[in-house]
Amino acid sequence: MSNPIIVALDVPSVDKALALAEQLAPAVGAFKIGSELFTSAGPDIVRRIRATGAAVFLDLKFHDIPNTVAKAVAAATRLDVQMLTIHTGGGPEMMRAAEASAQETACALGRPAPLVLGVTVLTSMDANELGAVGLAPNPGKQVERLAALAASSGLRGLVCSPLELAALRQQLPSSIQLVTPGIRGPGDAAGDQKRTLSASEAIAAGANWLVIGRPIYAAENPRAAAEGIRAAL
Ligand code: C5P
Numbered sequence: 001m002s003n004p005i006i007v008a009l010d011v012p013s014v015d016k017a018l019a020l021a022e023q024l025a026p027a028v029g030a031f032k033i034g035s036e037l038f039t040s041a042g043p044d045i046v047r048r049i050r051a052t053g054a055a056v057f058l059d060l061k062f063h064d065i066p067n068t069v070a071k072a073v074a075a076a077t078r079l080d081v082q083m084l085t086i087h088t089g090g091g092p093e094m095m096r097a098a099e100a101s102a103q104e105t106a107c108a109l110g111r112p113a114p115l116v117l118g119v120t121v122l123t124s125m126d127a128n129e130l131g132a133v134g135l136a137p138n139p140g141k142q143v144e145r146l147a148a149l150a151a152s153s154g155l156r157g158l159v160c161s162p163l164e165l166a167a168l169r170q171q172l173p174s175s176i177q178l179v180t181p182g183i184r185g186p187g188d189a190a191g192d193q194k195r196t197l198s199a200s201e202a203i204a205a206g207a208n209w210l211v212i213g214r215p216i217y218a219a220e221n222p223r224a225a226a227e228g229i230r231a232a233l
Pocket of ligand 1: 034122181182
């Protein structure tokens with residue numbers, strides 16, 4: 001996966017997702033399948049996207065007891081996804097179980113292990129929301145704490161917002177992969193994204209992978225939009 005662009009397939013139908021994947025596969029690094037598409041289309045959507053030759057990022061944000069998360073990670077690994085997400089708030093034992101399951105399942109299949117990515121604080125959570133669930137009302141500190149915990153629990157990557165990149169790069173070992181949504185070019189509509197960076201700014205700030213949705217799939221020519229972003233990196 002040398003192309004850092006991951007296209008979020010946030011589209012309502014399987015047909016639309018497959019058509020986009022076929023059109024974009026040669027121009028991007030991977031496709032992100034989230035809860036909506038996975039819940040409506042089932043695991044077969046992963047197989048069909050993989051059949052285009054593209055890598056898959058399965059973004060289901062597992063958060064459960066260690067044994068259950070380990071089994072879900074094993075199932076995702078057998079589906080041959082290259083990246084998947086878990087919530088770091090599930091704790092160190094859960095994170096260690098997830099990483100071990102990815103490694104052991106992939107090893108048994110003779111494949112590289114998928115990158116298990118930790119989600120720290122959802123960007124929809126502000127100080128008030130954190131306070132409401134009994135946490136210190138400081139999103140930056142909570143991200144820092146969970147990121148350190150993820151690294152010490154053996155995770156090899158994290159999802160983070162563009163504005164968290166610089167601080168996490170300073171804090172974390174350089175081997176930790178950072179995956180960042182909230183990417184917008186100068187001509188793109190921000191939509192509901194409040195804190196954005198351009199693709200090249202995010203890479204300069206330390207991102208390894210960029211999750212891009214609407215600027216690509218909602219463009220008049222999605223393939224040209226993806227190629228344009230890649231060329232500007
Ligand atoms: O269309 P857009 O480029 O905003 O899509 C970004 C993708 O990244 C969406 O799938 C969204 O759910 C996801 N995401 C995000 N912000 C986060 C975490 C995930 O935009 N903090």
